[in-house]
Amino acid sequence: MSAGALLTLQGLRKTYNEGLPNAEEVLHGIDMDIAAGEFTALIGPSGSGKSTLLNIIGLLERASSGLYRLAGDDVTQLSDDARTHARHATLGFIFQFHHLLPAFTALENVMLPALINGDHATVESRARAAGLLDAVGLKDAHRKKPGELSGGMQQRVAIARAGAFPAFGARR
Ligand SMILES: Nc1ncnc2c1ncn2[C@@H]1O[C@H](COP(=O)(O)OP(=O)(O)OP(=O)(O)O)[C@@H](O)[C@H]1O
Ligand SMILES: [Mg+2]
Known part of the structure; x- marks a missing residue:
């Protein structure tokens, strides 16, 4: 395990x-480190356990055994509440289906992680969300609803939203 x-x-x-009787071991003892800023792709045949591993890394599912350390903390044994908090503070997800809220604008969708975190819609959180949308090439789409955007544009809103979790800015 590398320190950083x-x-x-x-x-x-x-x-x-x-x-x-129908027990099935899907992950058989995975050892892996990912460094900050590293880009990692997980590839493997259908049914090999990629989604299972991502669900565990994303704190949506629990491993049966082994250690998982996230941002320095052992998250293997956390309570459900603490897992929810850690997930919200440190992880961003982009799903195959974008899961944007249709009644909200692109900007509001990107602000959602901050709003869920209890932050109010401050000038700062709004500016941060706007910056994330600009970074994915959606400067002119802040006020559009998902239904008014193309599929690729919707997915880019989801990418911007994935970068909007509270700890993201703090790590940079
Ligand atoms: N909730 C579950 N209960 C029981 N078995 C499951 C469950 N989820 C997945 N599995 C099994 O675990 C194995 C790995 O599934 P997983 O979804 O992680 O594969 P994958 O690599 O993401 O596949 P794909 O490329 O098709 O998405 C499969 O044999 C699957 O049947
Ligand atoms: Mg899968």
Whole structure:
């Protein structure tokens, strides 16, 4: 395990339906480090466990055993509430389906992580969301609703939103 790793997995295992006759071990002891700023792609055949691993890394699912350290903290044994908090503070997701809220503008969708975090719609959070939208080439689309945008533009709003989690700015 390297000291500066943003994310460390050690001996990570996942078994679905543990203890039942249909138990299936899907992840068989994964060791992995990802450093801050590193770009990592996870590739493998269908059914090999990519989504399972991402769900565990994203704190949406629990590993059966092994260690998971995120931003210096052991998150393996956290309570559900603490996991929700850690997920919200440190992780951004871009899903295959963008999951934007249709009644909100692009800008408001990008501001959502901050709003959920209890921050009010300050000038700062608005400016930050605007900067993220500008960075993905959507300078002229801040006030548009998802239904008024192309598929690729919607996905770019989701990319901007994934960068809007509270700890993101703090790490830079
Ligand atoms: N909730 C679940 N309960 C039981 N088994 C599951 C569950 N989710 C996934 N599996 C099984 O775990 C294995 C890995 O599934 P996973 O979805 O992680 O694969 P994947 O690599 O993402 O595949 P794909 O490329 O098709 O998306 C599969 O055999 C699948 O049937
Ligand atoms: Mg998958």
